[in-house]
Amino acid sequence: MTDIFEKIDDYIQGKLTDSEKQVFEAEMEKDPLLKYAVENHSLTKDVALGFLEAEVRNILKYTENEPAKRKSTSWWKWWWMAAVFLLGLIAVVFYLGKAKKTTLQYADLYIEPAWPIQRSESSDTLSDAVKIALNGNTPAAVNMIRHTSIPDPDKNLWIAEIFARSGQADSTLHYLPDAGNEVRTRDRILYLRILSLFRNGQIHEMKAIIDSLPEDTDMTYKEIYKKIRG
Amino acid sequence: MSAEDLEFQEIARKIRASAAEREEVVRRFAGDKKLREDIRAFVLQNKGNPDDGVMIFHDSIIAFVKRVFTDRDFQLTHSYRPYIFGIAKNLWLTQLKNNSRLSLTHSTDRILEQVQEENLDLNLFKDERLEMIRKILDILKPNCRDVLMYWAGGYSMQEIADILGFPSEGAVRKKKYDCYKGLMEWLSQHPQFLEELKN
Incomplete structure (x- = not known):
């Protein structure tokens, strides 16, 4: 496929030949979006790098909230000492629940799956890939899984699992297969979907899935969803 | 390869590898008490308040992560601390200059010149x-x-x-x-x- 947008850099940097430049400029005349893209190319790159900044600011915001939580502990403690014991206890329980909610993070909610690791010396590619993933090399692990002979839905689920472990929510969502009917797999797929949406801040969509979960959803996951929903 | 080289290689790899690994690095920087305190002290000594200190600390981390993410040739042969501290000085002195809260002395002007030589992209989104x-x-x-x-x-x-x-x-x-x-x-x-x- 020809991506005319890919030539913008070359056009701006004067790397196109005369004939290529003519073709590109003719294309720009026909396509207002291309013209707009050329005029705003540098700003568009700034915007895309702004995604990285938004991600880092988000983490920093969480880390700043953590000391704030400790400060408010002493306030609650003061009330606890001043109030009747039972009332104080209820207040502390209430506070702890609230504090957990405000600092709830992806890592707190993530549960490892039962990784298919063979302890023997067999040459199981999936098992090898998982070992590589657990050592932190996600790209190599994903590549290995892609070349295994297991059925596509299983392949995609393990790739999604590996991305979920490294916190790459977009990639997890991209690879997650349909939930299907087998209860354990279905629950895991829905869990990974919900967790990734939570990570991305797509709260509306996440709540919609939680609200329509099958009744026989595993209790472990239900407990996590309760925490997320608060 | 020195310990500092290895440390930077690992930080750079994580910043470029995935959101989760970046998070690990950012949390490490955010929890670096010495770096936080050095930046805070510098800001307070130069007409800033504690909130300015936190803001500059965060902005410096962001600028560092952006630099490492976008420039694969970028290398550090010493610890990340003096480099991020240099960014912080640059950010704060530039801000003071823009707000005319400080007529720069000869020494602060020299600091600003030094860190600006690094040619950082400090175009942050706020x-x-x-x-x-x-x-x-x-x-x-x-x-x-x-x-x-x-x-x-x-x-x-x-x-x-x-x-x-x-x-x-x-x-x-x-x-x-x-x-x-x-x-x-x-x-x-x-x-x-x-x-x-x-x-």
Whole structure:
């Protein structure tokens, strides 16, 4: 496929030949979006790098909230000492629940799956890939899984699992297969979907899935969803 | 290779590898009490308040992460601390200069000159501009954020495929085309956004 947008850099940097430049400029005349893209190319790159900044600011915001939580502990403690014991206890329980909610993070909610690791010396590619993933090399692990002979839905689920472990929510969502009917797999797929949406801040969509979960959803996951929903 | 070289190589690898590994690095910086205290003290000694100190601490971390993410040739042969501290000085003194809260002395001018030689991209997004970025993130299709981010960071299609787990370079190319086109369409329908960024 020809991506005319890919030539913008070359056009701006004067790397196109005369004939290529003519073709590109003719294309720009026909396509207002291309013209707009050329005029705003540098700003568009700034915007895309702004995604990285938004991600880092988000983490920093969480880390700043953590000391704030400790400060408010002493306030609650003061009330606890001043109030009747039972009332104080209820207040502390209430506070702890609230504090957990405000600092709830992806890592707190993530549960490892039962990784298919063979302890023997067999040459199981999936098992090898998982070992590589657990050592932190996600790209190599994903590549290995892609070349295994297991059925596509299983392949995609393990790739999604590996991305979920490294916190790459977009990639997890991209690879997650349909939930299907087998209860354990279905629950895991829905869990990974919900967790990734939570990570991305797509709260509306996440709540919609939680609200329509099958009744026989595993209790472990239900407990996590309760925490997320608060 | 020295311990500092190895430390930086590992930090750089994590910043470029994935959101989770970046988070680990950012948390490490955010929890670096010495770095935080040095920056805070510098800001307080130069007409700032504690809130300014936190803001400059955060902005310096962000500028460092952006630098490492976008410049694959960038190397540090010493600890990250003096470098991030240098960014902090640059950010704060520039801000003071812009706000005319300080007529720079000879010595502060010299500090500013030194850190500016690093040619950092300190074009940070704050407040309303950051909110706009978040708004765009809401309208982008899944996976677009990462693809566009790595593309803007100067990564090749093959590198993006390897990092994000796409089956081929062609698959990334197609995804990037769809995402970029979607972003351009949205931006062209909301011209006030880029106008704001230009200001």
